[in-house]
Amino acid sequence: MKSRVIVGIVVGVICLLVGFIGGKIMSGTCSNSTFGKGELNVNYAKYFKGNSYLKPLTTEQMGVFNVTFEPKCRNNWHIHHGGGQILLVTDGSGYYQEWGKEARKLKKGDVVNIPPETKHWHGASKDSWFTHVAIEVPSTNGSTEWLEEVSDEEYDKLK
């Protein structure tokens, strides 16, 4: 008779596992990047510390790109000349910092308006992947000026 109780409990535990694994799978599909990871961002690798991935969403009327950073990955300080950029954070957590200001911690749903002619960087936090859509504000003769790395010393101080 005891064995039947044990069977009942085992069935219960299996059901619990199935339920939670089902839940994990459901939430797992959400934590994947909404717009896809794309390819290793080889062309801009020299301006990044760590690996980033680039998926162009459209370049037909203007440039909209999905950028994914592995944990600790960040781009160098840089300046958009002409038109700025708008970041829409879709997954993970990271930072945006303008020169001379405190870094702003970013999470899913946050929006960053980067004005032109503003020295800044963005990237992942230490323990999380980070994904944002980058909308390039159109301008005539726009360009990006890439500057120095965000040093480990600066980065490691971030909370």
Added chain:
Amino acid sequence: MKSRVIVGIVVGVICLLVGFIGGKIMSGTCSNSTFGKGELNVNYAKYFKGNSYLKPLTTEQMGVFNVTFEPKCRNNWHIHHGGGQILLVTDGSGYYQEWGKEARKLKKGDVVNIPPETKHWHGASKDSWFTHVAIEVPSTNGSTEWLEEVSDEEYDKLK
């Protein structure tokens, strides 16, 4: 003794429910709109069938808006003059249709490039909420021309 088996099975079923409810809660937080629902879209209600919700994400350098449609909600046929629009689907499922073409079914992660001077509509599917970011391609003297409703007859035919 049978009662112990029943207790075991009841425990199992409760565990199953707890597991799935846990999973639902976890996935529920993901299926919420990434950028927030915002307010009932009162100003444009006359150009929509059903309720939509509008959350401006930025208007500083250009207009980027999050638009949420309740099931069956869609906007009228309309034309963007000057600059078009780019849609980034973040949640749910819906449609995009250009005049004279088949409707395109949309889901999370899809991107739509709407050229200027193109008669079209977009909205939710019958049984799902639908959310997209709308990026307004900047132009000088851009405007939107609102046209006739998407009739129930047209809409109900969609697969």
